[in-house]
Amino acid sequence: MTAIQDFLREDVGTEDVTTNAIVPAGHRSRAKIVAKAHGVLAGQGFAKEVFMALDRDIAYRETMKDGETVSPGDVVATLEGATRAILTAERVALNILQRLSGIATLTRTFVDAASGTKARILDTRKTTPGIRRMEKYAVTMGGGMNHRGNLTEMALIKENHIAVAGSIRRAVELVRARTPVPIEVEVRTMEELREAVEATVEQIMLDNWDTVSMRDAVAFVAGRVPLEASGNMTVERVREVAATGVDLISVGALTHSARALDMSLLQEGVGA
Numbered sequence: 001m002t003a004i005q006d007f008l009r010e011d012v013g014t015e016d017v018t019t020n021a022i023v024p025a026g027h028r029s030r031a032k033i034v035a036k037a038h039g040v041l042a043g044q045g046f047a048k049e050v051f052m053a054l055d056r057d058i059a060y061r062e063t064m065k066d067g068e069t070v071s072p073g074d075v076v077a078t079l080e081g082a083t084r085a086i087l088t089a090e091r092v093a094l095n096i097l098q099r100l101s102g103i104a105t106l107t108r109t110f111v112d113a114a115s116g117t118k119a120r121i122l123d124t125r126k127t128t129p130g131i132r133r134m135e136k137y138a139v140t141m142g143g144g145m146n147h148r149g150n151l152t153e154m155a156l157i158k159e160n161h162i163a164v165a166g167s168i169r170r171a172v173e174l175v176r177a178r179t180p181v182p183i184e185v186e187v188r189t190m191e192e193l194r195e196a197v198e199a200t201v202e203q204i205m206l207d208n209w210d211t212v213s214m215r216d217a218v219a220f221v222a223g224r225v226p227l228e229a230s231g232n233m234t235v236e237r238v239r240e241v242a243a244t245g246v247d248l249i250s251v252g253a254l255t256h257s258a259r260a261l262d263m264s265l266l267q268e269g270v271g272a
Helices: 003-012 017-022 046-052 083-113 132-140 161-164 168-178 190-198 211-221 235-242
Strands: 028-034 059-062 073-083 120-122 155-159 185-186 203-207 227-230 248-251 263-270
Touching: 003 046, 017 046, 028 083, 028 132, 028 227, 046 059, 046 073, 046 083, 083 120, 083 132, 083 235, 083 263, 120 235, 155 168, 168 185, 168 190, 168 227, 190 203, 190 211, 190 263, 211 227, 211 235, 235 248
Parallel strands: 120 248, 155 185, 185 203, 203 227, 227 248
Antiparallel strands: 028 073, 028 263, 059 073
């Protein structure tokens, strides 16, 4: 069972009693999905998949593309087909579109705030269980980049790993002995930064550093390894952080605090 099918099973139960009581079997209609706020669109393909999961004959036509800016009143998609399927799938499809568009919109806000610097905006693993793939896709539609998608793709050595291993160098050695994946190390002090650079890792995370210390770190590293700033990142602060010269800025809020972008599905023509 796919995630989409699971979402529908959760929402529909055994049947949509309201729609099935009111709408005759075989009834057909047209509908449109309309934006009700300013933002960045994301999730068209997933929304289409929801409707198609109930009725493969529904015609879902994108009138706007993911990554485009929408305004109140913009029609982002039109539908034509069985009315029962359209109305039953409506809530799940809109939930996905609104959630992903909200993430894309917030991401674009961070990206715009850091524009003119070399810093790129990254997401994190602070995603909704079960829909990480969707949410990370939405980040890219907002102009952001994906950090690791799971614990296999990249090693991220954090303070608890270092505590168990005894040192950054030892932690890196243990990971290298097991897997060829890229390694990132989280550091909290200049001393740890020096150790991480000497260990020749692929990326270093400056965890909760102030901007003065970030500038010192950038000067010390001098381009030898990409630096990622992380911790309590806000739209108001991100410009100042980007100006320190770091390469990457990870923002957990992109996926754990994005506000849904309001949209509606409206019935248009109806048939027999």
